[in-house]
Amino acid sequence: MALESYVPVVIFAVVALLFPLGTFFATRLFRPDHPTPLKDLTYECGEVPEGEAQIQFHFQYYMFALIFVIFDVAAIFLLLWAFAWGGLLTSASPVAKFSIFLFLGIMFVATQYALKKEEVIQI
Amino acid sequence: MPEFWINMGPQHPMTHGLWNMKVKVDGETIVDAKPEIGYLHRGYEKIMEVREFQKNVVLTDRLCYVSSITWSHAYCLAVEKMMGIETPERGQWIRVISLELQRIASHLMWLASYGPDLGLLTGLLWALRERELFLDLIQLMSGARMNQNFPRVGGVRNDLPENFEAMCRRSIEHFLEKYENEYQAIFQESKVFRMRTEGVGKITVEEAINWGITGPNLRACGVDVDLRRLDPYETYGEIDFEPQVWHDGGAGDSYARFVCRFNELRESCQIVLQALKKMPKTGPYRVKPPRRAEGEGYAKTEDSRGEALFYVIGDGDDRPYRVKIRSPVFCTMAATPTLLRGNKLADVVSILGSVDVCVGEMDK
Amino acid sequence: MSAPLVPDLFGLCKVLTAAIIWIVQQIIYALAGPIPPLAGLGDFLGTDFVITLVTWLIVVTVVVLWVTVINLFTIMWVERKLYSRLQDRYGIMISVWSLPFWPFNRTRRPTHRGTGYLQNLADGIKLIQKENITPRNADSAMFHISPVLIASSTLMAFAVLPWSSGFYVANLDLGILFILAAFSLAPLGILIAGWSANNKYTLVGGLRAAAMLLSYSIPAVLAVIALVFFTGSLNPIVIVGQQDRPIVLAGTTLPIPAWYVFGPQFLGFLVFTVAMIAEMERVPFDIPEAEAELVEGWTTEYSGMRFGIVFAFKWLRMLAASGLISILYLGGWSGPVFATVFVGSIPIPIFPEEFWFVLRVYGLSAFFVVLSWSVPRVRIDQILNIGWKRLIPYSLLAILIAAGFRVLG
């Protein structure tokens, strides 16, 4: 069964999770722990930090998340299509065979257009 | 509120020394900048008022440890102007040689620090490797690698050692070979390097002159001003050399500043070779300066970072009444907000690296 | 065409486990005389479930140790030594032979005459003794979780990355996709790390990292899709098997291996390699921790071993990325020499598949090292420009080429 082959992955995940955790806990035995107010200050190049860093950040960063989601969906579709490609080639229907090129062509043109329109990718 | 101030300094990899560049960013774009200096202020102008003329040379050496000789030379020149004495000819030639060697060493230090600013640590080690050659030459000449205390009021400390000319030629030959083959490849011909430096930190000629930017930074704007030729001191008037001015388009950006400085390395080598050929083989290299002096004297010299100006007033005592140091970096620093505004946060290093900041001389 | 040194890691470990468990069982049965309930424990240990579970644990531990102890230290040593030579200096020098206890080396501290392999270990020991500082204003829980997330997700890539046709933990049909998924988990951890430290440098670094890694995971996936048109599978072992033959061009067999890089996939290879350089955050794409302007980027507030883990896992990402590239495009572990010596009746290959694979991985890593130490860093908007305006169109083009080639023949 296919699911069975994931058992080692699960075990690996547990070990991989324990590896850094174990390292952090193991270092407790060796390291000192003397927090002072000055030491616990946020690092700001030796100056006293001014203002908060956790601010509402620039919108441009979220644009990437949006574009990424769009491309991700397209990528999943293409991946499934690529898997099925071998079977489709043998099937006689030319529609099934060549519709990918239509899709890819539209995607290519659309991407080019969008990126041309967004002259500089700001951040 | 997407804008906030970021402190770059005093403990920051970008600041080669102690100073603070406060940058206000909106996302990644710089909206405003505010340099804060004075961390390294040592009160030079006050200390120099209580030391004798000759003993101040040791202080001016430490104004900028990267280019000591150019600074102490500027001081000596100003004091000589005040006292009305002149260095013998051979002494002037030795000074020219030492100045140019120091300029090369200083520019190599700048090149070395510009590399890691842009993420190129290899540039640092390569440039420092060749800097050793010139530090060795300076050591041969003056006895010390840094803080040489070499120029004196009335001349230089000592004559050139034997075989200096041959060693100088050999070092420069070796350096120029590396320059043509390695530095050009890693800096100037690198596509990524040009991507990072071209078109950032632009400043127009009018703004640059108005802000008092001098030296290679001004020449990068296309202004043909080199004090070695515009107001010749020592024997620079007899030397045939070409100030490195950026003539192509896109003047005043980081790349132009880089190219001007970078080409000055080669030009300085040519000056040294010329000076070695033209200088008299023997003769006095120092005159005895008077102990006390009255009057005022100023000297402006082409430091490796721009126009260094010393203004010395004596009141008849054996120590100066008032010394004023004009540091080129101090004036450039005033213009940095203009340079930075509108660029990206990552360009701060590309711009401030290219203007070559030396905190010692800036804070005096 | 070569044979693996470890034909079947699970089988090998199972023999070992069975032997160990048998010995433990005998001890338990011997003790079961005075304490009868122990006999049930002995029987339970003998069950197939326990043996399989313990075997998997051993397999996983072996792979984790192989990756983190042997390969990680070696790759760090290779990088540090290589770029030192690039910069005309010796680089790290403390090694086994420079330790003070050798008869020819009776000094009080390690001398600097070795090859430097122990330097990374020394650094690790130093980092272990360092204090872990948590900033007062930081979001403590998130601040502590994110290094674990980054480290574990990176390590997860090795769960399905085979080191030869026999040396692997799991053989998944979607192995390549799994590795890419493990790679794309790291931006989340980096974003959390950048946000939680409540520091401006980490914030900007974390957001840069997120934007960059997201942008570059799309071309990587698209390049893999272009490859899938040819392979029809995402199983790394199958993909390598397909490349383990000479190229046949117009009926003649050429003396060139049929790696996917020699063919219509070349564009995809270039796109994938560039995307992987960005994914492993190396110069020229190391903008998230651009030390010149952001001190240390999103790792600024980490100290002690927490920094060490986060820092060292960059090399693990490099290992995984190099392995992925060599599996997909460079023929994986297929080697040219097949020579075995027989110890008794057990055949032992002189140049096993693992050797060829590790050779490729290290060769690629060396290429990345040389590249990253000879160019400056690219600015973030330029990086995103390259990602969106160059790599994505090119990867779409690669898909078109791949599909076209399949249609034509």
Add this chain to the structure above:
Amino acid sequence: MSALAKPLPHITGRPVPGVEKEVLAGLKAAFASKLKDAKAVRERLVEIVIDRADLIDVCTYLKNTLGFEHLSCITAVDWKDHFESIYHIENYYNGCMVQVNAQIPYDDPKIASLTGLWHAADYHEREAWDLMGVEYEGHPNLVRILLPEDFKFHPLRKEFAQEVDRQYISRRKLRGGK
């Protein structure tokens, strides 16, 4: 004089011989009565002494008419009975430098700011105020630049004795600690 009335179109980067006499003549023609002293000290160096009231006029004339575009340096000097604010203004077209000594009475150390003419005056005037205590009226941001903001003295004045009035600056002290 005629060549200097309008700036040359190009900066040649070479000195013009005898230029100091032309500059001196031009200055004398424009501000005959206001110049307390004017002399060509040596080649390419002119020195004039003016009162602080005429500073802006002289500098505007120098910059706009004679082409002295570069303000090199501003020095404040404590002459014990009066202050002097000394401006070194440089001409890039011919390499000439004019030294303007503006005299300021001791009990009222104020002079007009040149920031309207040159941006470069910004930092120089801040420094001169910081170290010498000469107040530049009209400066947009006249705060201490090299010394800490709570420093009490102007150390370059002759009355500031180095050994007596030393103010120990310690971070801990500034924060209110011991």
